[in-house]
Amino acid sequence: MRDVAILGIGQTPIAEHWEKSLRVLAGEAVFAALADGGRERVDGLFVGNMLSGPLNRQENLGALISDWVGLRGVEAVKIEAACGSGGAALRAGLMAVGSGAMESALVVGVEKMTETVGPQTTAALATAADADWEAAMGLSFVAINALVMRRYLHEYGWQHHDFAAFSINAHANALHNPNARLHDAITAKDYSRARMVADPINLLDASPIGDGAAALLLVPAEQVTAGERGRPVITIAASASATDSLAVHDRRDPLWLSAGYESARRAYQQAGVGPTDIQVFELHDAFSIMAALSLEACGFAERGQGPRLGLENAIGLTGRVPIATGGGLKARGHPVGATGVYQVLEVAQQLRGEAGAAQIPSQPRVGMAQNIGGSGATILTHILRAN
Amino acid sequence: MRDVAILGIGQTPIAEHWEKSLRVLAGEAVFAALADGGRERVDGLFVGNMLSGPLNRQENLGALISDWVGLRGVEAVKIEAACGSGGAALRAGLMAVGSGAMESALVVGVEKMTETVGPQTTAALATAADADWEAAMGLSFVAINALVMRRYLHEYGWQHHDFAAFSINAHANALHNPNARLHDAITAKDYSRARMVADPINLLDASPIGDGAAALLLVPAEQVTAGERGRPVITIAASASATDSLAVHDRRDPLWLSAGYESARRAYQQAGVGPTDIQVFELHDAFSIMAALSLEACGFAERGQGPRLGLENAIGLTGRVPIATGGGLKARGHPVGATGVYQVLEVAQQLRGEAGAAQIPSQPRVGMAQNIGGSGATILTHILRAN
Numbered sequence: 146m147r148d149v150a151i152l153g154i155g156q157t158p159i160a161e162h163w164e165k166s167l168r169v170l171a172g173e174a175v176f177a178a179l180a181d182g183g184r185e186r187v188d189g190l191f192v193g194n195m196l197s198g199p200l201n202r203q204e205n206l207g208a209l210i211s212d213w214v215g216l217r218g219v220e221a222v223k224i225e226a227a228c229g230s231g232g233a234a235l236r237a238g239l240m241a242v243g244s245g246a247m248e249s250a251l252v253v254g255v256e257k258m259t260e261t262v263g264p265q266t267t268a269a270l271a272t273a274a275d276a277d278w279e280a281a282m283g284l285s286f287v288a289i290n291a292l293v294m295r296r297y298l299h300e301y302g303w304q305h306h307d308f309a310a311f312s313i314n315a316h317a318n319a320l321h322n323p324n325a326r327l328h329d330a331i332t333a334k335d336y337s338r339a340r341m342v343a344d345p346i347n348l349l350d351a352s353p354i355g356d357g358a359a360a361l362l363l364v365p366a367e368q369v370t371a372g373e374r375g376r377p378v379i380t381i382a383a384s385a386s387a388t389d390s391l392a393v394h395d396r397r398d399p400l401w402l403s404a405g406y407e408s409a410r411r412a413y414q415q416a417g418v419g420p421t422d423i424q425v426f427e428l429h430d431a432f433s434i435m436a437a438l439s440l441e442a443c444g445f446a447e448r449g450q451g452p453r454l455g456l457e458n459a460i461g462l463t464g465r466v467p468i469a470t471g472g473g474l475k476a477r478g479h480p481v482g483a484t485g486v487y488q489v490l491e492v493a494q495q496l497r498g499e500a501g502a503a504q505i506p507s508q509p510r511v512g513m514a515q516n517i518g519g520s521g522a523t524i525l526t527h528i529l530r531a532n
Numbered sequence: 533m534r535d536v537a538i539l540g541i542g543q544t545p546i547a548e549h550w551e552k553s554l555r556v557l558a559g560e561a562v563f564a565a566l567a568d569g570g571r572e573r574v575d576g577l578f579v580g581n582m583l584s585g586p587l588n589r590q591e592n593l594g595a596l597i598s599d600w601v602g603l604r605g606v607e608a609v610k611i612e613a614a615c616g617s618g619g620a621a622l623r624a625g626l627m628a629v630g631s632g633a634m635e636s637a638l639v640v641g642v643e644k645m646t647e648t649v650g651p652q653t654t655a656a657l658a659t660a661a662d663a664d665w666e667a668a669m670g671l672s673f674v675a676i677n678a679l680v681m682r683r684y685l686h687e688y689g690w691q692h693h694d695f696a697a698f699s700i701n702a703h704a705n706a707l708h709n710p711n712a713r714l715h716d717a718i719t720a721k722d723y724s725r726a727r728m729v730a731d732p733i734n735l736l737d738a739s740p741i742g743d744g745a746a747a748l749l750l751v752p753a754e755q756v757t758a759g760e761r762g763r764p765v766i767t768i769a770a771s772a773s774a775t776d777s778l779a780v781h782d783r784r785d786p787l788w789l790s791a792g793y794e795s796a797r798r799a800y801q802q803a804g805v806g807p808t809d810i811q812v813f814e815l816h817d818a819f820s821i822m823a824a825l826s827l828e829a830c831g832f833a834e835r836g837q838g839p840r841l842g843l844e845n846a847i848g849l850t851g852r853v854p855i856a857t858g859g860g861l862k863a864r865g866h867p868v869g870a871t872g873v874y875q876v877l878e879v880a881q882q883l884r885g886e887a888g889a890a891q892i893p894s895q896p897r898v899g900m901a902q903n904i905g906g907s908g909a910t911i912l913t914h915i916l917r918a919n
Contacts, residue, residue, distance in 0.1 A: 146631050196585070198586045198656070198659050199585045203659055205614040205661075205905055208613070208776065208778050208906060212778060212909075218794060220772075222612070222613050224609055225610040225612055226594055227592040237627075240624075246627060272589050273591055273592050275590075276589045277553060386607040388605055388606060390595070390599045407605060519595060522595035523592060
């Protein structure tokens, strides 16, 4: 496959966009990405979305969105892998352009979640879990993550407050991201006192849902001139996807993201790098426990030692492994099927040096994003490089 | 991209499988395809499905099914393009193997629709249409097709009974297909007297929903020896996808499947063939009007002249354009997200000469399948060749 570059990026703020429909949100991100990349048309459109069926009574988003953005007729499709849908859509678009089947493609992640009532949203999110063996027993998605976190605390001897740094860091970085859902700094005391959601997960362990869309414009790397518009060329150096059992209880070790490990391993191999080469890591901190598990699966921490990176202050903008630089899922917000695209967009912005006040000072040249569908069932890892 | 062959095929009967869950259905088709192809493992799994979210409360089907069939860990994802999901999943699998990203892939279309009550299924199917401008007005999916058929009758001067041959042919062929949902021959009188569903579409114009799964095992063509197991090698000679507006009222001509025309045009170009070279055509006869429109879009009939092929007896097993050889959507049944895979499987069976009593006597060497998502919004065309 030929090398593929991210020529343009676009996003909407993550918020409660009650006045904007699914297609309008997607369109805003697409138009921004096209304008950013200086293009008007593409050969295809890949939509990452999880819940448009149950929440918006709308499927067939490929045709819906391509028509709305003035691309009627192009090949278009929706890709679904629960909260990993955005990353999976990027991988599909990459395959299309990398294989030569297309000369350009748009990847757009979009989700609209705040118009429905809470129980409906919770039930819809539970479709990311095993319907027959988890959801049917009354387990919500946050409850599944709570079981994992409780077990982690028990197994490795951590206390709940040891996870505080993940949320504090995410909220601090989000202050500088105008597109983030939450703009409020939090303290360790706030974290510990937050309202309980599903013990031991409290409100400040959990990412907020939201409405939003993010888009990436992909073209063959050979079409992009280095230094165009004063920017480095951002290429996708690696893309890998792996799966695990849907139900947590079916895993050999419920505290180990084997699909995260496997997709990161393949991605490192493709890019010819290792964890120490990654200068910005956008991980899937839907819950603070998932931040720890993702750091471990990707080789940034030993098994059971994820929280240590937070405690050692290694995750900030000047740390060894900057994470959640745009607020992460925790504070940027988590419009589930769009998240994987927001993550890669954030890494691209950092590699471009366009992250504003949240810019990593040592301007990174290699960054990684890991997108998780379900409680670890589908995990996609992408590595970007600034050339 | 390198050439890709269909090494194995597998399917379940289309029926009311109340005793089988989504994963069990998919597994049966996958195991059959693996056994048929003489393989045990693949590098990836592409699931075509439309309604698992609203109807089965289950998303993340890629991970669910790959784990169930003993492929835990492989890359897996769900592809959705309404009733075109199956064809879109095939196209994604083809891209993965054709590009060299994978050495083998399974494509499985699966849908489970009969456990929910009618209004719920009807509402779920309406998500294939425009939620804001069609479904919100109370238009069901069959009602949209009824408006199109009514307009077609008015515009081109046909009578309802002129469409009878499409349904009679489909039901006749399904008699020989043990996996078909319906096994009852019908007459022109039956057709005309059938219970009205949405005027002018009656029960014998409309395909029945159903539960079912079909799978295709894809490998690089170079890996398959001609004559293996006494069979021709079936390669995918062309694959193309195009879109149109989701809402019918937004189209320049609501009686013209421009996405069908466009995807067929590209497919003909890729395969270096034209309509007269196609010896078996598996079209998307979800409603008899769609059979006529698909024949026109693909160049088998002039605009407005689709029904003529039925009246001239050109669509039977010994006709000029054999269609619905396994019963079509009309009588084999229409498990929506699985249909596109069933269609390609049917063509492959014909090219292998394994269609039993429904075998086209002149054993075809080039066949085509056209899969339609929505009322023409997403259309995929695949051409297969026996080598």
